[in-house]
Amino acid sequence: MLHAEQRGQPELIGTARPKRRARPIIRSAGIRLALVYATVFGVSAFALAFSLWYSTVGLLQRQVEVAVRNDASALGDHFAIGGIPSLVMAIRNRLSNNIDGDAIYLLIDPLGNRVIGNLDRWPVGLTEANAWYELPVTRQGVGSIALLRAYPIIGGDQLLVGRDVRARTELRRVLQDGLLWAMGIMAVLGLLGALVIRSLFRRMIRDISSTTRAISRGDLTRRVPKTGDGDEFDELAEIINDMLDRITKLMDGVREVSNSIAHDLRTPITRARTRLEDASLHASTPDDLKAAIERATNDLDGIVAVFQALLRIAEIEAGARRSAFSSFDLAPLLLDIDELYRVVAEERGIKLLTSIAGMLPFFGDRQLVQQAVTNLLDNALKFSPADGDISFTATVENAVIEITIADRGSGISEEDRQRATERFFRAESARSTAGSGLGLSLVSAVAQLHNGTLRLTDNNPGLRAIISLPTRQVD
C-alpha cells in the first residue's frame, strides 16, 4: 500500500501542473473575488448617482410645475371674478411688482395679438393647450428656455403661463456632468480596488501556500506569517499554525516514542534474550530449561504489554477514538471500579475512601475513562504503604467533572511531576517497582482526548492525581 502511494504521488503532481497553467482566468479565485467586488461597487455607485440625479432634477421640475399651476389657477380666479380686464390687471400687477423674476405670462386675443405679457410673441411649437412644453423663448430680446403651459380662456383668448428655467437647466447639466465624472472615477476606483483585493488575496494565499508547500517537503518549522491585524486572514493563519503545531507535536511524539522504544524496550528484550541464551548454554536439567523459558516468556509478555500501551496511547492521541464517544453517566462506572478495587485494597490493609457524586453526566469513551481511572488506582495501590488510606472522589461543578485519586505513598517530587506524564518516564523512587512508565501518559492522553486535563499535586505526603473532564465536548 505504501508502495502504491509512493508511486502515485509524483504522477499526481505531474498531471496537476499543466492543468494549472491552462486554467482560464475566471478560475482564479483572486480575479473572481475582484470582479465580484467591482460589480458590487459599480452597481451601488450607479444606484447612488441615479437616485441623487433623479431626486434633485425631478424635484426642481416638479416645483416649477406646481408654481405654474398655482399661478394659472390664481389668474383663473381673477378672470372668473372680473373677466378679461381683471385678468389683465392681475398680470400687469405681477409683472410690475416683479414677484418672480423668472415668471412668464402672455395673453393673446383670438386673432393671436398680444394683449399683455412679458413675451414678445407666442412661442413657436406650442400648439396644444393644457400640456407642458419646454421651449426656447425670447424675453426682452434675450434668448432663454422656459417651461410653459397654455390655458384656453372662454371667448377665444389664450393665456400662457410659464417659468424661465435656464438657470435650472444649467444646474441640471452641471449635475449630470458631475455625476458622469463621478461614475467614471468610481469605475476607476472600483477597478483599482479590485486589483488591490486580488493582490491582497494572492499575497495571503501565497504566504499560506508557500508555507504549506515547504512543510509538505518536510520543513516543519515553517509557519504562516501573520499580518497582526487580527483579521480573518490572521485567524486563518492562526488556525493553520495551530494545526501545524499539533502535527509537529505528533511528529515529535512519534520520534520520542521510537527513541524510547530503542532505549526502554532494549532492556527487557536483552533480559529475555540473556535468559534464553543462558538456558541453552548452561541449563543442566529439563526443569531448569523450562523455568528459564517460562521466565523469558513472561519477559516477552511484558514487552508486548508495553507495545500495547504505546499503541493505545498513540491511538488515543491521534483522536481516532472520538467515533466511539457516547453520552452516559460516569457515576455507576466509577462505582464499578470502586467495587473492583475495594477488595484488593482491603486485602492489603488499605482503606479505600470513596465518595462519588450521584450523577455524573458525561460524553466520551467509556472504556478509556475506565482504563484511565484504573491506571490511577493501580498506581495508588502500588505506592501506598500498608494501612495508608486512598481517597477516590468524583464531583461535578460548573460542568466539569473532577475525579481525584490521592494516596499516602512516597509521592512524586516537584520537578518529576512535570515529566511524569512523558512516555517511559519513571521517577527515581519508582524505579525499583514494576511498571512501564506509561500509565500516567495514558491517563493524560485520555484526559486530553476529552478536552480535559490531568493534574498531579502533592498530597503531603503522597500523590494527588486529578482528572478534570468537561461534561460536554466543546468543538
Added chain:
Amino acid sequence: MRILIVEDDKDVAGFVVKGLREAGHTVEHADNGRDGLFLAASENFDAIILDRMLPGGIDGLRLLETLRAQDNVTPVVFLSALSQVDDRVKGLKAGGDDYLTKPFAFAELLARVEALTRRGKTDGPTTKLCVGDLEIDLLSRGVKRAGQKIDLQPREFRLLEYLMRHAGQVVTRTMLLEGVWDYHFDPQTNVIDVHVSRLRQKIDKPFELPLLHTVRNAGYMLQTEDV
C-alpha cells in the same frame, strides 16, 4: 471437538495445531483464505480459529462474512495482529464470536475456543446451574452448597455464574474481566485473583471438596475433580 484453523504463519499454525491435538481435539488447517473458506463451508466444525490477514485473495473478514451469509453459525475466534479497538469491533461485527490479538498465550486461545463451543450448547433457557453439590438459581439468585445457603454479593454471584456456565473449562483472567466486569484491558493489579479468592472463601472454604481450582499459567476452573 473438530476445529479448523485458518492461519498462514507456519510456526503459529503448527504450534496451535499441536496444542489443540494435545488437548484432545481434531484439527484441520488451511494456510490461505480460499482453502479456509472451502473447508469451512463444506465440512462441519465445532469452532474456527481465523487469522484476519490471509493470502489467497480472501481475508479473514471476507471469509467470515461469506460464511455467515450462507447461514453457517460455527463459532469463530479471530486471531489477529490487528489490535486496535476498531479492528476488534470490525471483527465482531462481521460475525466473529471472540477476538484474540497476537501475540497470544496458547492457554488463553484454548480456553476461549473451548468456552465458545460450550456456549453454543448451553444457551438454552436454563434457570439452574449445578457443579457437584454446588447449585445456583438464576431466577432467585440464590446459591446453595450441600443444601447450605451461601450469601454472595451481586458481583460475586455473576462471577460464580460465569464460572459455572464454563464448568470443567479453563477460564482465564482476561475472560473474567471481559465477561463479568466488561473490561477490555488488563489492570496492572491482580484484581481478578483477589475477587476469585474471596469467592473461594465463601464457596469452598467451609467444605471438604474444593471446586474452584487455579490452573497454573492459565486461569481458573470450576469442577469436582482435581486439576
